[in-house]
Amino acid sequence: MTDTSEDWRSLLTRWSQEWADARAAEVAQDEAAARDEESSQTRGLGFPGAPEERIRAMEERLGHRLPPSYRTFLAVSDGWRHAGGFVWLLAGTDGARWHEDSAGLSEYFPGELDENSTPQDELLAGMWGRALQLDVESDALYVLLDPGDVDDAGEWAVYTWAPWHADNPTRYGSFRTFMDAMYRQFHHLEVSRAERTGAVFANATTRAQDAAVGTARLDALGGRYEQAAAALAEAVSYGRPRATGLRDQIRRLLGETYMVYFHGLADDPVYVPEVVPVLLAEHVRTGRDGDLPPHALPGASDAVRGTADGILGQLREGTYRYTAEGPFGRAVEKAREQARWGETDAAWHTLRAALPEWRPLSADHLAPVGLCADPLLGPLITPERGRELLATPRAGQPGDTPPPAADLDPPGLAWPADGDPGRPRDPYRFLLLEGVAPAGLPALIGADGTTALDAPATRWEARRLPADAPDSPPWADLARMAVGRAGPDWSFAFESRPSGHFDERRFTSPALAASAATGGRTVTVWSRPSTGHRPAVFHLSVAQNGAERYALTTDGTTTTTRGPVPEFLLPPPGTLSGDDGLRRAERHVLEALARHLAVRLPRFALTQGRLHTLLTRPWNRPPGPGEGYLTVRVVPGGAPQGTPS
Template sequence: MTDSDYWRALLTRWSHEWADAQDPDAPEDERLAEDEDILRTRWLGFPPASEERILALEQRLGHRLPPSYRAFLTVSDGWRHAGGFVWLLAGTGDVRWHEDAAGLAEYFPGELDDDSTPEDELLAGMWHRALQLDVESDAVHVLMDPGDVDADGEWAVYSYASWRASPPERYGSFRAFMEDMYREFHSLQTDRSRRTGREFANATTRALDVSVEEARLEALRGRYEEAEAALAEALEYGRPRAAGLRDQIRRLLGQTYTVSFHGLNADPLYGPEVLPVLAAEHVSACRDDSAWTYHLGGASPALAETAREILHDVREGIYRYAPGGAFGRAVAEAREQARWGDADGAWRTLRAALPEWRPVGPEHIAPVGLCADPLLGPLVTPERGRELLATPRAGQRGAVPAPAADVDPPGLAWLTELDPGNVLSSSYRFVLVEAVEPAELPGRLGADGTTVLSEPTTLWESRMLLRGDAHASGWEDRAVVSVGRAGAGWSFALEGRPGGSFAEKWFVSPGVAASRGTRAVTVWSEPSDGHRPGVFHLSVAEDGEERYGFTVREKAVVRGSVPAALDPERLFRPDDPPAERLGERRALEALAAEYGVRLPRFALVRGRLHTFRTRSWNRQPGPGEGYWTLAFVRTRP
């Protein structure tokens, strides 16, 4: 096919589809005379430009025209209704130099500096040297730049409208620009037809709808990349199913920006699946609840009430994703694993059940509702989202993807590797208890007779609970700890960034009380902050008595018979740089090896765990001892 043949085919199809989309019953006063001519001839263009006219234009401009625009002119000398906002596009008689007639050069890209990109530099000069192609438009500028040329001799085209509130959009060629305008015509006409109730159907829309259905099946077969590409193309044409299907893929890939599920949220069949996902984003972004109604357009009163309940449950952290069937049973099992910190085990449970997942309807291609579950949602990392999408499901067949890597490292030493801004990077303390379930820890460590756990929360949120300890005496240091499993046969209770500092004189190991009938390990770490030396405490109690322990500040203080593997003289060396926490790392590695314990990094850093408040980690002052309580009150001048 020659370039002229390509243009003739595209422009003829465009013209016929445009003519067929017009309302024949529209009042005469709403129909333009030129549109009547288009409807009669079924042609949006004009007669072809002769070679002589094209050569005369090139001589006037002093440039040979780019290939795609030149070939276009041989089919139509100009164009009407290029998209929705350019009513007349220039032919040979109307092309002219723009010469920054709109005064936009000072705004886009603005002043150039050392950080300016090559694209910025091209845009800066474009306004003065480009050809203007728009003749009549809704304040849209269409410029073709002879200073931005590719290897095929094509000039870049820029489109800018102030009402779009975005920088100029660049197209690699005139052909690319016109193809996008054709897609824009389809998208706007599809939306207009939906609002007016008039069908917009032709060979193009039918072919696209077939591709959307095939993309749905491809997604269920695990070929999500191919499906996403096909849906993205259909979405550019405004096909109604494409957006809701594609948003499910995008959300599971971690692409939350502009994900709205496009109508599925207002459907009583799909709303219960996607509204919790939108609610989780709403709550996470701390948006005003007046914005929540944006997602309820077109929803029935019953679904709107359901949406309000969903928002409440998500905000309170009590929402539970509960699909049906075999996959729903796996979700319940995985949640039980995740609530005690076993992120990798929970994901393995979900992974094994993915082939058994079934959609609630034909517009549903993945268990996107997982993303809203407070315990399971954090497990869906972008890597795992790709694994989920690549897994055949709903009875479809396809290649099984390689499993995504586990997120939890073994042992305890990862506590020394966290980013400085993490809650656990500055200080932490924890108790490990053997042969005791996490749910039993409040009965062994809880303050004021506490025997139950709070709802799962993040480590940051658990720190906020410290402000609510109104019943504590000034000397008390009661921790709000996150709990879970610490490996085979062990449970843990951990607090990040304790409110108090470790003081040997006052410290009382909670592990002693926790060790009744078993063993318990207590660790408290406060790394050096550059102004004062760090401190690391480790002690082991058994059946209500401390067996051994040590505290290292500038030197080690040892109590009892410490195993050789945990000897602080071997672990903490005088020549270690304090900032590198090497002694602490060795101690954690040795502790993990000695007792076969670990802490779940993912659940602590990115997930949610049950919490409770412990007894004080300090003892009460004795006779003749006192303490100071400082209170800081902020007053307004």
């Protein structure tokens, strides 16, 4: 919609009055106030409007018809003082001039164009030479109106850039869009000035924005988070004190971390237990050393900083736990226990069902954002689930409950056979044990001296844990495996990319002895895609009461069996040769086994979450009479050395 003179007059009058009121609140000896005394006395930042003939004369001088919003602006005010915080005088009909790349910036923005350059890059490359410069007096800030970047309404884009701003030029779709942004910038800077000086910056605009923040808070609690986020984003642009802390809670639950600081909440003792762990968890996750990040808690008291130091220590040690009061707090504890054993979908269902019972700590608390910091529950809060959480009415607010998002874990056992799109498949191996809880696995399959599970860890953290036991022989092939529940009355132990190599002549599964101790069934699976020097192989064996019941090994073309392998498990004939054939056979076996035993492997927990781990017993038998083995040791700075035994 084209701006009218009345549209401009309303904005510019309000802007002038609010600016003058703010200046009047400053001390008389303030240098800036003295410099702007004339503007303050006249309560105006603008000038008398330019008559039509003056605007036409300007257009003739420039050889262009001006864009609609700038043209209408000039008719109301022929120039402008204090357009935001860094432009002291904006050009009217006399001051505008062609920039003609006077600063030589075309060499740097966007630099040399190539086949990967975007249309916006090409526009920016030519902008410096053809743009109309509107800044007359500024803090080295260029304001350029580009006749080569025009929309359907005839509006020219405005670009701004300053040497003290490291980013690319900022683009505004029109002169009116630019001026609206500068009006909001004026508000934002006045709020900061008032905070520093103890003054009060209040007017009809600030009161309207604060009322909008209050409405947005209720919208957010009622599940209308998109509407709330839009209102809060506008309030943030005006610098309203509460808006950033509220909006950051929404942003973080949507998976955003950049510039999320929970302004106004992180140094408030009421909110410290909820938001500071989230800030510090990101600090720890990115591997940064040292104590609290300098931007995290500006102005925090010693007591708050002491609490934060304790939280940081817990996060680094892996002992931090998110807590909440009431029914939601009880759901958190139940969900953590489910996630601990790999039941991440069930854990999310538990949290989601309890969300209506969640209650805020105080008025500026929108959602249980602290969940993001919990080592076990934080990984569950994907952006999709964050949207689901935010769309669920909370704290007793009315609203429609959203449909549940799809579960993240596929059923069954076959997903490891698929691998990740666009990359080679990883080898893997796993055990399934019937009639035993995960906590009982160390006694059944753990290496000598293993009496308990290790603390939950991501798969990358687990790779840094010891992969062998003290004094374990080189032939042993111990495995660092993640453990959890595979279904009713079943547990699993899983290892991705095992360091050992499958050799059926020496292979022995730790599950074989475990089946003797429990009397239940145990399953061993080992898959190895071809690696160039080793052929592909897939192995399945099932044991009970300490004896192997049956086994099959296939390369996708040939299958060998031991014992009475059930017909439904045998790979169908006619599969393709090579790795593709192996994958077909592998998927068939795993899908059939999962249906038969009603078991599953939790993909999300194994790839994105944290699970307990343990070091298993050997996966190879010791050398027999007349057999030997060779260990190869790489000496730093030297060649590999072989040691026969």
